[in-house]
Amino acid sequence: MSTExxxxxxxxxxxxxxxxxxxxxxxxxxxxxxxxxxxxxxxIDRFFFKLGGVNPLKEMNWKQHLLALLTINFxxxxxxxxxxxxxxxxxxxxxxxxxxPADLAFNTTISFISNTNLQHYSGETGMSYxxxxxxxxxxxxxAGCGMAMAxxxxxxxxxxxxxxxxxxxxxxxxxxxxxxxxxxxxxxxIFAFNGVPMTFKGKDTITSLQGDTVQVSRGPxxxxxxxxxxxxxxxGFFGPNSAHPLENPSYFTxxxxxxxxxxxxxxxxxxxxxxxxxxxxxxxxxxxxLTGFLLLLIPTIINEMNGNMAITKMGIAQPLGSMEGKExxxxxxxxxxxxxxxxxxxNGSVNAMHDSLTPLSGMFVMLGMMVNSxxxxxxxxxxxxxxxxxxxxxxxxxxxxRTPEFLxxxxxxxxxxxxxxxxxxxxLLILAGTAISSYLYAHNSTAYASWLNNxxxxxxxxxxxxxxxxxxxNGSGFEGLGDNTPFWNITCGIVMLLGRYxxxxxPVAIAGILANKKYIPESAGTLKTDTGTFGLMVFAVIxxxxxxxxxPALALGPIAEHxxxx
Amino acid sequence: xxxxxxxxxxxxxxxxxxxxxxxTLIVLxxxxxxxxxxxxxxxxxxxxxxxxNVGQKFTDDKYFWSRPSAVDYNAASAGGSNKGPTNPQYLAxxxxxxxxxxxxxxxxxxxxxxxxxxxxxxSGLDPHISVQAANVQIDRIAKIRGIAAANIEQLILSNTxxxxxxxxxxxxxxxxxxxLALDNLx
Numbered sequence: 001m002s003t004e005x006x007x008x009x010x011x012x013x014x015x016x017x018x019x020x021x022x023x024x025x026x027x028x029x030x031x032x033x034x035x036x037x038x039x040x041x042x043x044i045d046r047f048f049f050k051l052g053g054v055n056p057l058k059e060m061n062w063k064q065h066l067l068a069l070l071t072i073n074f075x076x077x078x079x080x081x082x083x084x085x086x087x088x089x090x091x092x093x094x095x096x097x098x099x100x101p102a103d104l105a106f107n108t109t110i111s112f113i114s115n116t117n118l119q120h121y122s123g124e125t126g127m128s129y130x131x132x133x134x135x136x137x138x139x140x141x142x143a144g145c146g147m148a149m150a151x152x153x154x155x156x157x158x159x160x161x162x163x164x165x166x167x168x169x170x171x172x173x174x175x176x177x178x179x180x181x182x183x184x185x186x187x188x189x190i191f192a193f194n195g196v197p198m199t200f201k202g203k204d205t206i207t208s209l210q211g212d213t214v215q216v217s218r219g220p221x222x223x224x225x226x227x228x229x230x231x232x233x234x235x236g237f238f239g240p241n242s243a244h245p246l247e248n249p250s251y252f253t254x255x256x257x258x259x260x261x262x263x264x265x266x267x268x269x270x271x272x273x274x275x276x277x278x279x280x281x282x283x284x285x286x287x288x289x290l291t292g293f294l295l296l297l298i299p300t301i302i303n304e305m306n307g308n309m310a311i312t313k314m315g316i317a318q319p320l321g322s323m324e325g326k327e328x329x330x331x332x333x334x335x336x337x338x339x340x341x342x343x344x345x346x347n348g349s350v351n352a353m354h355d356s357l358t359p360l361s362g363m364f365v366m367l368g369m370m371v372n373s374x375x376x377x378x379x380x381x382x383x384x385x386x387x388x389x390x391x392x393x394x395x396x397x398x399x400x401x402r403t404p405e406f407l408x409x410x411x412x413x414x415x416x417x418x419x420x421x422x423x424x425x426x427x428l429l430i431l432a433g434t435a436i437s438s439y440l441y442a443h444n445s446t447a448y449a450s451w452l453n454n455x456x457x458x459x460x461x462x463x464x465x466x467x468x469x470x471x472x473x474n475g476s477g478f479e480g481l482g483d484n485t486p487f488w489n490i491t492c493g494i495v496m497l498l499g500r501y502x503x504x505x506x507p508v509a510i511a512g513i514l515a516n517k518k519y520i521p522e523s524a525g526t527l528k529t530d531t532g533t534f535g536l537m538v539f540a541v542i543x544x545x546x547x548x549x550x551x552p553a554l555a556l557g558p559i560a561e562h563x564x565x566x
Numbered sequence: 567x568x569x570x571x572x573x574x575x576x577x578x579x580x581x582x583x584x585x586x587x588x589x590t591l592i593v594l595x596x597x598x599x600x601x602x603x604x605x606x607x608x609x610x611x612x613x614x615x616x617x618x619n620v621g622q623k624f625t626d627d628k629y630f631w632s633r634p635s636a637v638d639y640n641a642a643s644a645g646g647s648n649k650g651p652t653n654p655q656y657l658a659x660x661x662x663x664x665x666x667x668x669x670x671x672x673x674x675x676x677x678x679x680x681x682x683x684x685x686x687x688x689s690g691l692d693p694h695i696s697v698q699a700a701n702v703q704i705d706r707i708a709k710i711r712g713i714a715a716a717n718i719e720q721l722i723l724s725n726t727x728x729x730x731x732x733x734x735x736x737x738x739x740x741x742x743x744x745x746l747a748l749d750n751l752x
Contacts, residue, residue, distance in 0.1 A: 007734035044584075052577040072574035079578060124643050133586040140585040141578075169573065176585065185592065192597040195619050198604035200594075203642055206615055208622040209745055210629065215642035216620055218606065223593040227585075240644050243688030245619040246606055251735035307681065308651045316664060316681050320696055320736070324656075324685040325646045328633075328694035331736035353646035353688045458650035480648030565652050 004305070004333035007251065011337065015259045015266065022263060023270025023282075029178045030151045030171060031275060041178050048173045056173070059164035062512025065152050066505055068168040069145055073113055073501075076138060080109040083134045093128035094202025095217070100126070107489035112138040114500035115146055115377060117228070117235030117348055117475035118492060120484040124217040124238055129200060135235060136224050140184075143231025143264075144176040146379030149504050150268055151175075153386060154275045156511035157407055159519045165512065179264070184226040187256055192222035195249035221247055229260035232377040234348030234475045242338075242351040243327055254330050254338075254351060261341045261349070265375035268382050276407075280530040285385065288535045292374040292542065296364045297340040303361045304336040309565045325353030336361065343368035346377030348475030355453070355462065355478040359565070362478075363558035366465055369472035370550050371542055372426065377473060380500075383507040388545075389529070390419040390510060392538040396527055405526060409514040422506035426471055427549035429495045433467035434460075434553060436491070451488075453480025457564065461557035466492060471499035611746050617641075621693040622742055627670055628710045629748065630695070630703050632741040633682055634663055637690035646688040660684050671706045678702050694738040697726055713751060721747055 084105040148171035242248040273282025307318030321332030335352035373384035397404030452459035597604040623639040636647035649656035680698040
């Protein structure tokens with residue numbers, strides 16, 4: 001037992017030790033300061049800027065940033081739809097997998113350009129290697145987009161009153177070439193040398209020791225897994241994601257993959273501290289995020305290590321904890337640790353099946369996605385947190401009777417309206433989606449019988465999880481849900497689309513508007529945001545919003561299920 | 567819009583070349599220096615080839631059983647059961663697996679069966695079982711193969727994989743390697 005706890009403790013310590021210097025490095029990349037990779041990467045960047053025909057020094061205002069972002073995302077949409085619907089005749093398809101029908105291609109396209117990586121297909125049978133490499137491209141560049149937008153917000157938070165907030169292509173391309181590419185290469189090589197396949201050969205056929213004939217799917221997995229973990233993408237090469245022994249063969253590869261989930265999301269907090277020269281604010285934000293993270297993590301580990309109560313009641317021993325849907329080489333502790341990592345960030349890769357988690361663990365992983373800003377996705381996690389900061393500043397301002405200010409900029413009605421809309425959008429998408437699907441199922445459960453793999457409360461949780469994961473751009477699933485139908489493909493596609501772009505547009509708009517305002521120097525009456533008190537305030541806002549929005553739905557799903565076996 | 571559309575198209579294609587193409591080729595190039603050249607971990611035994619990480623189905627009484635699998639160890643379409651913890655149909659299945667195990671292993675008590683032997687893994691391809699899961703099968707295999715139980719115990723001991731660096735993660739046994747060793751024991 002204790003070696004399992006030691007394992008995850010070491011993963012966590014290594015993570016923090018790597019994330020803090022990485023945050024500083026990312027800050028240097030965005031501020032155009034010298035870094036040790038310049039000699040190698042300057043030519044690559046120049047190549048990108050030249051062939052792309054962009055001037056990386058031309059500054060943009062927040063509207064131009066958003067326009068550039070949305071335009072390039074639209075091009076990706078077209079490219080992805082074309083590739084996914086024509087895979088059968090395109091090259092690199094040794095297993096002769098079919099093209100996707102339109103509804104599935106729509107879902108998958110939105111899923112990958114929005115950094116969600118929800119997968120209603122199974123990689124072994126639903127994708128050619130050409131398709132896999134195309135979606136791998138989106139794993140790089142969708143992450144790059146999210147981080148570029150966070151960089152815009154960081155620069156907008158500076159004291160200067162300006163509408164010039166850097167260049168989109170500068171942030172975006174440097175993110176991909178200087179942050180994502182080197183880190184992905186390191187991990188891909190480590191994986192490839194530790195039993196993860198990296199080949200363009202198709203399925204292999206072997207005879208098992210007992211004499212069965214077995215086909216084994218392979219592919220360029222190592223390259224794919226590295227970026228899927230790093231960019232909070234999470235889309236697996238194979239159906240069972242990182243539970244698959246070829247995608248994550250050992251405890252050692254599991255350590256690296258787990259660290260890669262949270263590496264950039266944590267680093268981005270310190271990047272903000274570096275760019276704004278406000279280290280203390282970074283530590284306060286880190287403290288709030290970490291507190292929420294640990295509050296979800298610790299009970300999940302305890303629940304999974306204690307095992308499934310329903311199986312205990314049958315008189316079966318569970319020395320390793322709850323093992324349904326889990327792999328022996330990771331054990332229940334490292335699986336629970338991964339589950340909270342992947343849902344607090346918007347990663348969504350799994351190394352154990354979330355559908356088979358014990359009921360309360362199922363609730364904690366959903367809560368991670370419902371809050372969606374305890375570190376959160378690369379770049380966008382910070383944007384979500386920024387909304388909560390604005391809300392907390394406003395409420396604190398009201399409590400002490402002063403005009404709310406954040407970092408010397410007055411927050412007024414327009415910014416508050418945007419912040420409220422964005423804060424309420426996420427619960428609206430989740431609850432409306434779940435309500436519609438529950439209504440359909442409840443009124444015609446025979447027609448939709450193939451939707452749910454589990455009856456009762458857990459079936460409701462499967463639907464709730466799917467929309468939560470879509471809206472949070474997470475991509476993990478209670479995979480028992482029979483989700484490859486036009487209804488789920490289209491509704492989840494729409495939810496992912498709205499859940500991605502509106503929560504980017506909102507914070508960037510607020511930050512852009514605030515950047516334009518006059519800076520008010522700090523005085524005795526200023527609400528200090530880099531204090532523990534303010535951190536507590538932000539935390540309270542997060543808890544209240546999450547509890548008011550989601551408690552009723554959670555009570556119908558995981559909480560009811562929990563009490564049914566206790 | 568217009569000032570962004572051509573850069574967007576051009577940057578997309580340069581990215582495609584770079585992140586799908588060159589990145590993949592670099593990893594592919596480097597992996598040629600590894601022992602199996604990117605084919606995964608392979609063991610060759612008696613002229614046959616096995617993937618050491620991909621679990622196999624073992625249901626014969628003369629072999630150590632592997633864990634149940636929701637996909638019957640089909641490595642071309644892997645997956646878990648995705649059964650919820652309170653699903654009555656699932657609990658009945660666990661009960662049935664327990665009963666089957668007890669029939670094949672007379673003398674074993676129900677509370678000695680560790681749950682990994684009656685629950686399916688996340689991938690359906692789990693190559694490992696726990697040490698308890700191997701120990702509880704000793705008597706059956708000793709009887710069928712006519713080998714002293716002590717020898718099999720020794721075999722399990724030498725095939726037990728320690729936690730990483732002895733202090734991180736779980737202790738486990740690769741079922742395929744254990745069964746290959748068992749076949750070579752005679």
